[in-house]
Structures are given as C-alpha cells and as structure tokens.
Amino acid sequence: MNTITPRLFRPGAGALPPALTGREVEKGVLSRCLADLVVGAAPPHDVVLLGPRGNGKTALLTWFRDACRNASVDAVSLTPHRIPSHEALVDVLAPRKGVAKWLPRKIGVAALGTAEWNLEGATAKDLTQALINRCRRRPLALLVDEAHTLAPDIGGLLLNASQQTRADAPFLLVLAGTPGLPDRLDAMDASFWSRLGEGLLGIGRLDEAAAREALVKPLAAHGADIDRSALDAVVEYSQCYPYFIQLWGDALWQHRVTTGGTTITVAAVDAVGPSAVSRVADYYENRHRELSAEGLLTAAAAVAPLFQTRREATATHRQLNTALAANGIEDDAERVAALAGLCRVGYVWCPPGQVPPVCWRAGIPSLTGYILENAAA
Ligand SMILES: Nc1ncnc2c1ncn2[C@@H]1O[C@H](COP(=O)(O)OP(=O)(O)OP(=O)(O)O)[C@@H](O)[C@H]1O
Ligand SMILES: [Mg+2]
Structure with missing residues (x-):
C-alpha cells in the first residue's frame, strides 16, 4: 500500500510555513499587544501590516491568531468579501446568540438588553457599543486580511468603531494588505496614520539568516539536512522571498522523499531546478497578467x-x-x-x-x- 507523502513546505497562498522565521520585530509588536489584551487592557495602537504579495502577511496573521487563541483571547479573522455591508460587519463582530438570532435585530437585542442598533444602517456608535459589550466579556483581536480591498464606507465604520472601542475595552484591530493599503485608509480616516507609531509594520523579504533558517529548521525536524553549497544556491535562487523559499523547499523535499538519503546536495538542487524554475516562471507570468489587466x-x-x-x-x-x-x-x-x-x-x-x-x-x-x-x- 502506498503511504501518503507528507508535504513539509507550504508554497500555498496564506499557508503557515513549517518554520515562520525572521519577523522578530513584528512578532514583538504583536506579542506586546497580546500581553495588553490578556490583562484586559487595550493596546496603545492598532496594527497595520503592509507588504508586497507573497512576503507572509497572511502567515503572520495566522501565527498571531493562534497566539491569541492559546492565550484565551478571542481572535476573529476576516477578509473584506465577508463584510459587504454595515449589517454584515455588525453580524460578524457582535453575533447574536440563542433566541435573539431568530428575532428581528431591533426587537431581539432590545429584549435581551444587549446592544441596540438600527437594522437599516449600522453606525459607528452602534458598532462601538456592541464591540465594547463583547470585549468587556472577553478581549478581542480582529484580524482583517486583504484590507486594501475594504470598501471605504465599511472600512471607515470599522476604523472609527475600533478607535472608540479601544478607548473603553480590550480590543485590537490588525489590518494586513498590499502597499496600496495606505491610499485606501487615507480615503477612510485621515487621522488614523498619525497614531500608529510602532504599529505600522512593513513585511518585505526575509533577511538571509531567516531565509536559511526557513529551509534548515523544517528539514532538521524531519531528520534531514542540506549541505552548505546547496543551501547557498537555494537562498540565492529564492532571493530571500518567502514564497520562493517554500517553493524550492517543496521541490527539494519531494525529491528527497523519492530518492531517499538524509543530506540534500547541489545534485538535488540541479535535479529539481527545472521544475522549481518553471513554477517561479508561472508566478512571474501571473504577476505580468495582473499588471497588464x-x-x-x-x-x-x-x-x-x-x-x-x-x-x-x-x-x-x-x-x-x-x-x-x-x-x-x-x-x-x-x-x-x-x-x-x-x-x-x-x-x-x-x-x-x-x-x-x-x-x-x-x-x-x-x-x-x-x-x-x-x-x-
Ligand atoms: N516568515 C516566513 N518564513 C518562511 N516562510 C514564510 C514566512 N512567511 C510566509 N512564508 C511563506 O511564504 C508564502 C507566502 O506567504 P503569505 O501567503 O502569507 O504571503 P502574503 O503576504 O499574505 O501574500 P498575498 O499578498 O499574496 O496574500 C507562503 O508559502 C508562506 O508559507
Ligand atoms: Mg495574504
């Protein structure tokens, strides 16, 4: 019977890599925010992660979501397509429980004595009140990925509610998006930027040590290693770009599974080179198509x-x-x-x-x- 080949590296969009290397500064900022939430305090700022595609914004959000949940802090992950309207935003952030969800919004919440809002168009005040109620019961981190695609009116509502909630309750908003995110945020709330401080984080390519570690660590955890020349070659080909590192790692791991042996050498890098290079070329072609479109x-x-x-x-x-x-x-x-x-x-x-x-x-x-x-x- 064939055994299923374990996939060690994760060259998929948003996939948590086997070793999330580097990002010490970013993890530090997020961990300090989490420490505030754990003790029931609001972090001093929201967090915005900005970076070109494939550098690991989603991976970092996933790491933080898991860290929150391990610390008994609620973490809600969202992308803008899940919040097409003000009402959808309220429903996601302050979902009604029990019998209330069967009743019309206004009657239901009033009858149960929780937040009250207008079904025809939630306002920042409505959302803030609902969020404050929720966060006082249990701290909340809201993680919005692909935030550069947020509709300005919904983003504006969210930013306002976030700032007001943070003044009264343990709440953190983390936004992640491409470098186009600042333009989108400017269209929502001009004063937002001046207060981010260390919360504004650029997510670019890894430094060389982190790129090496991203390959070496998962291999070591599975009883394999990679010799110096092979590692140099892969780091050079991948340009310390996280997506390409996973892609090369995946090709090398599959080769190792097929051929056996514990040490990955330059011969293996040469053997998988054509397939890795063609996957990189596919990626370039997709970016070419995007620029053209x-x-x-x-x-x-x-x-x-x-x-x-x-x-x-x-x-x-x-x-x-x-x-x-x-x-x-x-x-x-x-x-x-x-x-x-x-x-x-x-x-x-x-x-x-x-x-x-x-x-x-x-x-x-x-x-x-x-x-x-x-x-x-
Ligand atoms: N710190 C890291 N160390 C190693 N690999 C990483 C790291 N961060 C991300 N990766 C890997 O890089 C790839 C891209 O990551 P991810 O999808 O999170 O990027 P992204 O910035 O969200 O891209 P996009 O803008 O296209 O959504 C994934 O395969 C992921 O596993
Ligand atoms: Mg992403």
Missing part, C-alpha cells in the same frame, strides 16, 4: 531599469517619476495614478519606518527583470 505594464517596464543593478537596489521618488515621464507618462496626474497602481499590486513599494532619504524598492527584484524582457509581448 490593471493597465500598468508600461509603467512597470518604465521603472524596471532602476532595479536591475543589484537585488537591494533602491530608487527615489524623483527617479521613479523621471523614468515614468521618459516613457511617455508625461501628465502629473497619470504618473501619480501609475505609481499608486504599481504600489497597490506590490510591484514597487516604500517600506515604512525608513530613516530619510526615503527610498522605493522592488517588491520582487527579479520580477522587474522579467517585466523588462516581456512587457511588449
């Missing part, structure tokens, strides 16, 4: 040369603008829109918390090379 291909190709010199290359805002203008995007408003679009899809981004001068980076450096070669295709 968003009408951003010309802008993406225009700024790509700025990021070709080395993997950590950065560009100033002025350099990006000059590159866009030189490639036919001459109108100011069009350039602003193009840069906002590139940011929204995480092709380029400006990591928060930089010491001036503020610099832009490529979300995935090697993607810029791919776009340069294939933009016209």
